[in-house]
Amino acid sequence: MNRRLFLATGSSLLAQTNPNSQVSTAIIGVGNRGSFLLSSILNQTNARMAMICDNKPDRLDKAATSAAKFNPATTTDWRKILDRKDIDAVFIATPPYLHAEMAIAALKAGKHVYCEKPIATTAADLRELLAAAKASKRVFQSGQQLRSMIQLRSAVQQIHDGIIGDVLFVKAQRHATADLDHNGPSNDWYFNYAKSGGYLVEQSVHNLDACNWVIGQHPSRAAGFGGIQLHKNEPTGRDIYDNQSITYEYPNGVKLSFTQLVFHPRNMPAGNQYIHVYGSKGSVELMSTYNLYSSDGKQLSVLSPKVQEDPDAHTTAFYDAIQKGTKSPSDVTVGATAALTAILGNEVCRQGKVLRWDELGVSI
Ligand SMILES: NC(=O)c1ccc[n+]([C@@H]2O[C@H](COP(=O)([O-])OP(=O)(O)OC[C@H]3O[C@@H](n4cnc5c(N)ncnc54)[C@H](O)[C@@H]3O)[C@@H](O)[C@H]2O)c1
Incomplete structure (x- = not known):
């Protein structure tokens, strides 16, 4: 040597x-x-x-x-x-x-x-x-x-510990108030589906990961639709969706209803990103207020209070x-599960049919 x-x-x-x-x-x-x-x-x-x-x-x-x-x-x-x-x-x-x-x-x-x-x-x-x-x-x-954020980690842990009973259904969204800058520094790849995977794979992968994390499983199948409603051929050659609506089904029967779009008005009630987790004993809003509600709609508390997060964590x-x-x-299992959830969402929209997770042929 x-x-x-x-x-x-x-x-x-x-x-x-x-x-x-x-x-x-x-x-x-x-x-x-x-x-x-x-x-x-x-x-x-x-x-x-x-x-x-x-x-x-x-x-x-x-x-x-x-x-x-x-x-x-x-x-x-x-x-x-x-x-x-x-x-x-x-x-x-x-x-x-x-x-x-x-x-x-x-x-x-x-x-x-x-x-x-x-x-x-x-x-x-x-x-x-x-x-x-x-x-x-x-x-x-x-x-x-x-996965390193204290507030979300604490909320997910409490859900896993049973604070809202069994998780029954999840409704989540990642809406943007505008399309990415058509003349911005990343426009050489962003609007190209093969290079970015579109908003679902490039951005919503975070939100889908959090949904999987809360539910404690990855989906077993999905169905959905996507399209370009507002930014047709903007910028020229664009082939990524500007809106998508996907439903995932999990092995335990839980459904996740997920939407992603780029024309959500700033300050419109409900906010542009949230994860609503409905449980048998109560429900919570994650990534927004973190409020905990009883099944009859009374706000009980804040499930996990806002803390000063360390950006370097x-x-x-x-x-x-x-x-x-x-x-x-967020090891390779977490990363691959999140990516495949987003890829499955894109595939069902592009192929226009229900697809099972195992049809993608990736064993994680
Ligand atoms: N974790 C997060 O919250 C978060 C936030 C923003 C972006 N991202 C991710 O980070 C990645 C980059 O996004 P971005 O917004 O920084 O994009 P960007 O366009 O600003 O930066 C990408 C950089 O890669 C360089 N590059 C491209 N091809 C290269 C090559 N072959 N060799 C060397 N350098 C090359 C480009 O010149 C550019 O500087 C994406 O995957 C994005 O999803 C993650």
């Missing part, structure tokens, strides 16, 4: 056993989300920024400047990160269709991976990514930070999983 490789391997092992060491980290994609993640990594005392990648040089320069204290290497070719044996962990914040390929390659190169959601946009990619994550001895975390959870061996709150 040459000296450089020996030192590199040594530092990797140190990172996994010594919580005071710094995990050598790289990031691919420093646009909107990647910039946030980069600052969150810089807030960790046990992380060292070793390499930054983006194929847009202006973003690369800006990111390198913000991480200047580590003097990170920069590249426009993400595969260069894989060649660096001294890099222990890779964050992936590129457009969704690139996630699976990059994450699989990073896992196979022995890196821990923090992969933004959705972790894949097709069932085929998901299958390969699951196999790679399960075969590797590395930490894989999806960027589903709702999910990043910290990733490093804890690497260095302390704690379980990631």
Whole structure:
């Protein structure tokens, strides 16, 4: 073993056993989300920024400047990160269709991976990514930070402990007050179904994950409809829906009625995002008021009060999983289940028929 490789391997092992060491980290994609993640990594005392990648040089320069204290290497070719044996962990914040390929390659190169959601946009990619994550001895975390939020965690725990009895039905929505900017910095991928998966896969994957979490299962089948009602061919070539309505059925008989659209007026009552969980003894509103109601409609309390959330909590959870061996709150099972729920929702709308979860051929 040459000296450089020996030192590199040594530092990797140190990172996994010594919580005071710094995990050598790289990031691919420093646009909107990647910039946030980069600052969150810089807030960790046990992380060292070793390499930054983006194929847009202006973003690369800006990111390198913000991480200047580590003097990170920069590249426009993400595969260069894989060649660096001294890099222990890779964050992936590129457009969704690139996630699976990059994450699989990073896992196979022995890196821990923090992969933004959705972790894949097709069932085929998901299958390969699951196999790679399960075969590797590395930490894989999806960027589903709702799993690290104290208020939601507390509410879900109380529901699992039976505060509203059995969960009977869930009604949820993720409505936006406007379409994504047609001339914005992400319009080179967002409005293309093959690149983003559309709003359901790219955004509602968070909300669908929370619904699965509350219900404690993944759906067994779904039916639904989607379309473009307002933004027809805006921007030119657009092939993602601007509205969808999907019903999921779970093995325990629970139904989830989910809608997603981009023309919800600001301040319209009920708000643009919520999860209403109906139980045999009461009901709750999650992601909005967190109010707890008895079955006769009396508001009993706030199920879990608002707290000051730590915006870096999910990043910290990733490093804890690497260095302390704690379980990631959104491991590959969580990430894949959420992604497949969203993919199933898209497939039923596109194929115009009821589909079963197992027809997608992914075993999670
Ligand atoms: N967890 C969250 O709450 C959250 C919030 C926003 C976005 N996201 C996710 O983060 C991801 C990125 O979204 P965004 O809003 O930052 O998009 P963005 O368009 O702002 O950034 C994507 C970046 O990836 C770079 N890129 C594209 N192809 C590349 C390649 N081959 N090699 C290197 N770099 C490449 C682009 O140049 C760009 O800088 C998406 O998957 C999105 O769903 C997650």
